[in-house]
Amino acid sequence: MMRLALIGCGEYAEQYAGVASRLQNAKFTATADPDLDRARQIAQALGASIFTGGFDELFTQHSDAIDAVLIHSTNRLHERHCQQAAETGKHVFVETPLALSTPAADAVIEACQTAGVQLMVGQSSRFLPAVQIVKESLEIGKLGDPGLLRIHCWQSLETGDLDQPSRNAEHNGGVLFDQTLRKIDLANWLFGQLPTEIYAVGRLQSQPQLKQWDSLQVHLGFPQGGMALIDCSMTLPKGSSYSSLSMIGAQGAAYADDHHNVQLLYAGGDPSALKTGQGDGHVLAQLREFVSAVEQGRDPPISGRDGRMALQVAEAAAESISAARAAHLIGGRYELV
């Protein structure tokens, strides 16, 4: 039975709590979070007996009680926690982004290889039922060669959120590295390669005090004419979200769109739309893949290299925004043109 420790007990921890009892061959034994009460609460929900308010403490005092770590700390701390886990011989599952720069990602990959531990990058979007169907349709040839991937991802970001490190650009890398990079990873994965052209535009549209882009358009060009247009915006009113992914192939198309999946609520006046969720199956599926990869000693489905590729594109997108120029892939590196 693999023993798991959860590092960082933010929003995602509650999703783990929802699926922990459905895990086979693995169980949670420890949690760590600077908010000790939160660590205790999540430990209880996960059935773990150990909780700590110090990340370092987890590795120095409870190392014997864990075989693998799930890193959901603030993005800025991912590199450090991965390194610590590798140094203490723990298998590593780290939520996207793997790190906040490609050199840091390289260091993490090397540390895990040197320590002989598995490294998987968490990207539960790949495991969403709708996305799985799109991917499967591509892989078995129903859609033909992928032509156009269109992604909309709208969320909310209030100034009050900035008190939380996970929502603050200084700690999480901003909308580009925290949200958009996940969609970039989807594009890389669905096209099966790195884009050869990148053009991105960032805007601070809603609240100047945020001091970060809250709207991003990332335009990717893939070999053989493939293209992706990724729209990430954090300007919706608090509590709102919208997501849409469509893939147009040479032979067919797939549309995974919140707009298609809303129900109506009549409570006086015009109806309100209610979004039907996709459940927590994607969280469980991703966790099972990690556990299974470690047990069987095989490569995980989302490798450190995958995480690095997404980072490489995000870094080029950041340069594109700053320079207002396109970046082309030349000799394995992105250069502004």
Add this chain to the structure above:
Amino acid sequence: MNSSETFRFAVLSVVKHAYVPNGAAAHPRFEPVVVADDPTMPDWVHERNQKFADEHNIPYVQDVEQAIADFNVQVAVVSSEAERHCDLSVRAANAGLHIVQDKPMSTKISECDRVADAVERNRVKFLLWNRNFLPAVLHARKVIESGGIGALHTIHVDFYFSKDSGPPKGSRKSGDPPIEWLRRQIEAHADGSDGGVGHEPMGELQIEGIYPLAYIRMLTGAEVERVFARTTAHFHQANVDNDVDDLATVTLEMEQGILATLCIGRIGAASHPEIGEIKIHVLGSQGGLVISEARPEVGVYYRGQPEREFRNRQIAIDNDYLLMENFACAIDTDGETILDARAGRAICATVQAAVDSGRCGRPVAVT
């Protein structure tokens, strides 16, 4: 002019979309009285013109200027091959006629400039055919103008026509000649998929880009300053053979810091159960809006239904009527049409910049 006056109109070539002159004729204040074209046109042009004339029981005259002089017309409806749109419109404007012109306005910005100059010089009205009065688009406009989502800052339009366009990409065998553009468009006339009728091959951006760009223009009220685009021929052999796109993505940087994107493609009949996924996503400072252009619609399914019959049909389609009503109102009041010559020119310039960007892989300024 008074608001009850009927306008007599000449159809100046109807080789492409009969829905434009038919849409005009359906309005009670517009009456088709003659079809006219130049005598030097090839037989297939004369055949189509004659067919429309016969359907409306009006004469076909192979002399544009003579028809205008003889039939006491106030309006010209132009639906020729794309290359001749602007020349016919300029001739109509110089004859003092108001003009309804099919899309695209032109494939050349210089031709658009000729029209805009002629329209202004002759003080006539010009309407470029568009879809801005579809109910869902009007709904979006109403929400935005009423401040329902605050100040608009981002808009995205998906515009996919699920139509085929001859043999699929990759179907040409070694030694086969490339598909000739005009011949393919003429042959396609029977199934209504010949959106790009003209001698010069046109990509989907050039043929259909007017529609989504007109949405963006109307809903933002802003000009496009710079574009970055990717274009490719992904679906159809005719597009591959003629080096024009059938799939494109465009990032548009606009005035007032507004961002827009456009995805457009002729994605093949198998790729959507209806005419295509056509959606508008809008973000403002206070909220967002997701609009499906097809809605409201009604679904019809039955045993033995032809594979290519649309299962869902749009309803409440008053677009044609409202366009002509807008045109009549502009004439009555000396006001502006929903998409006039200068606006059409701006859209043509945006399309041209996108095509150029797609070829060079760099952002291009719209001039």
